[in-house]
Amino acid sequence: MLFSKYLNKYYLKYIIFYILGVVALIAVDYIQLFIPEFLGQLVGIFDAAGKTGTFTPEMTSDVIRIALYTILIGVGLMAGRMLWRFTLFHASHKIEADLRHDMFVKAEKLSVEYFHNNKVGNIMSSFTNDIETLQEYLGFGVVMMVDGFALSLMCIIKIFALSWQFLILLLIPMILIVIWGLVAEKIMSKKWFERQEAYDHLYDFTQESFTGIRVIKAFVKQRHQLRAFSKVAHNNKDVNVKFAVISVGFDAFIEIVIGLLFAVILGFGGYLALTGNVVKFLGLKFLIAPSDLVVLIGYFDTLIWPLIAMGQIVAMYSRSKASLTRIEIYMNAPEDIQNCENPVVLDPKTVKGKVEFKNFSFKYPSKDKEYLKDITLTIQPGESIGIVGRIGRGKTTLVNSLLRIYNIQENAVFIDDVDVMKADLASLRETVAYVPQDNFLFSDTVRGNIAFADLSLDDEKVKAAADFACVGNDIENFKDGYETVTGERGVTLSGGQKQRISIARAFIKNSPILILDDSVSAVDVKTEDTILKNIKEQRAGKTTLVVASRVSTVCHLDKIIVLSEGRVEAFDTHENLLKTSPTYAKMVYLQELEKEVEGR
Numbered sequence: 001m002l003f004s005k006y007l008n009k010y011y012l013k014y015i016i017f018y019i020l021g022v023v024a025l026i027a028v029d030y031i032q033l034f035i036p037e038f039l040g041q042l043v044g045i046f047d048a049a050g051k052t053g054t055f056t057p058e059m060t061s062d063v064i065r066i067a068l069y070t071i072l073i074g075v076g077l078m079a080g081r082m083l084w085r086f087t088l089f090h091a092s093h094k095i096e097a098d099l100r101h102d103m104f105v106k107a108e109k110l111s112v113e114y115f116h117n118n119k120v121g122n123i124m125s126s127f128t129n130d131i132e133t134l135q136e137y138l139g140f141g142v143v144m145m146v147d148g149f150a151l152s153l154m155c156i157i158k159i160f161a162l163s164w165q166f167l168i169l170l171l172i173p174m175i176l177i178v179i180w181g182l183v184a185e186k187i188m189s190k191k192w193f194e195r196q197e198a199y200d201h202l203y204d205f206t207q208e209s210f211t212g213i214r215v216i217k218a219f220v221k222q223r224h225q226l227r228a229f230s231k232v233a234h235n236n237k238d239v240n241v242k243f244a245v246i247s248v249g250f251d252a253f254i255e256i257v258i259g260l261l262f263a264v265i266l267g268f269g270g271y272l273a274l275t276g277n278v279v280k281f282l283g284l285k286f287l288i289a290p291s292d293l294v295v296l297i298g299y300f301d302t303l304i305w306p307l308i309a310m311g312q313i314v315a316m317y318s319r320s321k322a323s324l325t326r327i328e329i330y331m332n333a334p335e336d337i338q339n340c341e342n343p344v345v346l347d348p349k350t351v352k353g354k355v356e357f358k359n360f361s362f363k364y365p366s367k368d369k370e371y372l373k374d375i376t377l378t379i380q381p382g383e384s385i386g387i388v389g390r391i392g393r394g395k396t397t398l399v400n401s402l403l404r405i406y407n408i409q410e411n412a413v414f415i416d417d418v419d420v421m422k423a424d425l426a427s428l429r430e431t432v433a434y435v436p437q438d439n440f441l442f443s444d445t446v447r448g449n450i451a452f453a454d455l456s457l458d459d460e461k462v463k464a465a466a467d468f469a470c471v472g473n474d475i476e477n478f479k480d481g482y483e484t485v486t487g488e489r490g491v492t493l494s495g496g497q498k499q500r501i502s503i504a505r506a507f508i509k510n511s512p513i514l515i516l517d518d519s520v521s522a523v524d525v526k527t528e529d530t531i532l533k534n535i536k537e538q539r540a541g542k543t544t545l546v547v548a549s550r551v552s553t554v555c556h557l558d559k560i561i562v563l564s565e566g567r568v569e570a571f572d573t574h575e576n577l578l579k580t581s582p583t584y585a586k587m588v589y590l591q592e593l594e595k596e597v598e599g600r
Contacts, residue, residue, distance in 0.1 A: 002138075002320055002321060002324055004328060007095070007138075014091040017094075018142070020087045021091070022084075022142075024081075024083040025088075025143065025146050027076075031076050031080070033155070033299070034069070034073055039295065039298055040294045041066060047290055089139045089140075092139030092142070093135060095134075103131075103330065106330070106331055107123070109335045110333060111335070111336040111405075113406065114333055120207055121207060122204065125196060126326055129196060130327050134324060137317065137320035141317065141320065144309040148305075148309040148310055149306075151305065156171075162295060163296065166286070177253075180253060184250045184314055188246055188314065188315055189321050191243040191318075192319045192323075193322040198235055201236070211488075254308060262300070269293045273292075276289075337404060337406075339425055340421065344418050344422055345427045346431045348430050351431050351513075353379075353382060353512040354378070354381045354417070355414070357375045360401065360408070361375070362408055370566060371394045371566050372397055372566045373566045375567070377568060381541075382541045384535065385545050385557060385561060386555075387554075388560060388562055388563070389564060390583070395517075396437060398563070399515045401413050403432055404420050404421070433513070434506060435505075435519040437517045439495075439519065441493070444486060446475055446483070446501060447483060449490075452505050453505065466500075469500040469504040469507060469531060469534075496527070500527075503531065512542050513542070513543045515545045515547070516547065518547050518549055520548070520553060532557075544557075552591065557574075558573070560572070560573070562577060562581045
């Protein structure tokens, strides 16, 4: 069996199913060994009848008795096999579902940094291939292990009682199979790990190509992408073929050994049964009657399955061990973003929306460069604040600190005088509504995306949020209205529609703090003005932070933060910034110049 802290708890949880299944399986193995004995008895009866030339009533009675017993055994085998199939396979599928659930919960706890450093293909492969490999082992693999051990042991005992000399003859090649299995397991485990890595690369390449299909077509790169895919697919094929060669080679070795053993039993045993002679071989005396030969053949025929299962379980164990290792690596990934001891729970209904930065500096975990340096400022409750600066100057990083996407230093960022690092994560993120730069939408209906924060919201509130974001008319013009499916990442919508639905989704959350991260860049100036006006009116008394690349987006807000080289160059009103901030004045000048050029 495979043991891991991520599996052991499930063994205990579903132990009753495994106990019932194993008991039923062993009972089936025991019952089916009566069949060779009955065949031997039939051969003995007909052999005696042939020698005497008569078929007595007692013989007829014995034949009928054997037939009835055989029918009863068939019924018992059917019931037992139904029981172990239901219990063992049910348990394995329940473990598969529970483990996948735990892995998804783990994914929700992992930091953004983890997903930046690990590709989607690797993660999805663990959620699919690796878990399915484990499920197969925990179901059919357990069957083969128990069946192989129990049935082999029973057969060996029966053969020993029948002819211990033949047992010694059979044990020699069986020991060779075990030794070969131990060697093959290590090789196959390594090759399976390589196979899974190759599949990860194939999955990731395919997923990226499908996501970027519009770009590929726009640049007429279909042939280039096809050649690249062909290279990845061929590598995946080569790794799979290498694994298959080892696996098939191991199975072929076992099949050859089984064939040779059958040949020995039929040839050598048949000679002994026909002649009735005693033959000395390897220092042992061999003698067997025809009826006993039939029983011996029946036992060995039953033993074939455990021998074959031995080969299959080695391959299955190797695959499962490699898959479990990959799952453990994923499950053992550190959860960087966690609550501290005794976190402060923020109540969104009572939070006023004061935001304060005190000597706040930040660098990403995988980078050496500081993106923000000595940020010190205070945003009063209810203020609408713009954040501007050239690209890559830390605007998004600054607002993300309020959501604690990454760990930051303590006593540096505060909401209502509560240190973000000491706040309860769930309540902290309930306090902040966020519209990200990429305006991510789920493959759901428009209504489902807008009401994402609370799917129980009524249609009137959903429509009100859509009107707030100036997207209500667009939605009404869709064929299915609010039930229109947006497609993966909102592929069926325009950039402006995605931005406005994202704004509606954040607005309907009604949090005391709202962050718009460059969220009106894809809409026209008139729509932008309307949205900003709605924010001013409908979010009066609540704090709003607007990250923008256009000065026109933020010039009417209460105050504006100007970032330059990761520092706050200025924090003031639009009018004052024109006098005190060179960066802001230059941005205004360039945008005015752009308007004049467009006007021409």
